[in-house]
Amino acid sequence: DARVTQTPRHKVTEMGQEVTMRCQPILGHNTVFWYRQTMMQGLELLAYFRNRAPLDDSGMPKDRFSAEMPDATLATLKIQPSEPRDSAVYFCASGTRQPNNYGYTFGSGTRLTVV
Amino acid sequence: EDQVTQSPEALRLQEGESSSLNCSYTVSGLRGLFWYRQDPGKGPEFLFTLYSAGEEKEKERLKATLTKKESFLHITAPKPEDSATYLCAVQAQGYSTLTFGKGTMLLVSP
Numbered sequence: 001d002a003r004v005t006q007t008p009r010h011k012v013t014e015m016g017q018e019v020t021m022r023c024q025p026i027l028g029h030n031t032v033f034w035y036r037q038t039m040m041q042g043l044e045l046l047a048y049f050r051n052r053a054p055l056d057d058s059g060m061p062k063d064r065f066s067a068e069m070p071d072a073t074l075a076t077l078k079i080q081p082s083e084p085r086d087s088a089v090y091f092c093a094s095g096t097r098q099p100n101n102y103g104y105t106f107g108s109g110t111r112l113t114v115v
Numbered sequence: 116e117d118q119v120t121q122s123p124e125a126l127r128l129q130e131g132e133s134s135s136l137n138c139s140y141t142v143s144g145l146r147g148l149f150w151y152r153q154d155p156g157k158g159p160e161f162l163f164t165l166y167s168a169g170e171e172k173e174k175e176r177l178k179a180t181l182t183k184k185e186s187f188l189h190i191t192a193p194k195p196e197d198s199a200t201y202l203c204a205v206q207a208q209g210y211s212t213l214t215f216g217k218g219t220m221l222l223v224s225p
Contacts, residue, residue: 004158031211042217043159043202056212091158103149103161104213 002026004107006092012113018080021110023092024073032075033093033104034067043091049075082114117142119216121203127222128193136188136219138203148186149213150179151202159202193223 005024013019025032034046047057052069060067064083069075079086089111095104120139128134140148147166151159163172165181172179176197178189188201200220204213 033212035215043204043215045212045214048212050211093158103151103164105161106151106158108156108158 002105004092004094004105006090006107006110008110009108010111010113012115013082015083015114016081017114018078019082019086019112019114021077021090021092021112023075023077023094023107025075025092025094026105027073029094029096029105030072031095031104032069034075034077035091035093035106037089037091037109046077046090079112082112084114087112087114117205117207117214119203119205119214121201121216121219123219124217125220125222127224128190130194130223130225131192133189133191133193135190136201136221138186138188138216139184140186140203140205140216141184142205142207142214144208145205146208146210147206148181149204149206150177150186150188151204153200153202153218162201190221193221195223195225197221198223 007022031050033048035043037043046059047067049069066078089109091106091109093104093106118141122137147164149164150162153159163179168183170181176191180187200218202218204215206213
């Protein structure tokens with residue numbers, strides 16, 4: 001089965017440090033999303049790309065978060081500097097322009113803990 | 116602003132005890148309503164897409180239905196392996212993004 005690969009699976013870092021999360025979308029998928037999941041807020045959209053171009057990053061705190069797609073096989077989400085309130089599970093998902101009958105495919109997530 | 120509310124937040128069932136999960140939504144023109152299953156430590160896994168009121172889809176012990184204001188996920192004779200969090204999401208017309216509810220955590224006891 002094709003899958004979305006996220007690295008690292010777990011990350012513990014100290015407040016103020018830079019964190020980079022990586023995502024390899026499914027080959028042929030041209031739409032990539034970053035979501036954050038917490039118990040309080042559930043799944044929240046941070047940013048998404050189509051054909052590597054950023055289309056919406058309104059869900060991201062712009063002063064500390066950045067998202068890029070250097071190429072079609074890699075999406076990155078960076079937090080600098082990290083804060084304890086950033087502790088959450090970050091998911092990457094990929095799909096075609098319209099999910100239709102197949103939905104979007106999610107990775108297994110990066111669990112981030114900022115101490 | 117699109118909104119999705121799921122109820123109950125948690126549900127405990129005995130094996131074989133059928134029940135339903137609710138997803139109420141408001142969206143400016145529904146393109147699709149999605150159901151996902153999420154197991155602990157994993158990402159959401161796609162189950163169904165529903166497009167219009169009256170539509171139904173089935174997969175094993177699960178059946179999803181859709182009205183103009185809500186969707187139900189019916190679980191018939193559940194088994195312990197159906198234990199998971201079930202997430203509902205909506206996609207508005209003209210948009211690619213999904214807005215998720217907070218989910219219903221289902222626990223099925225043997």
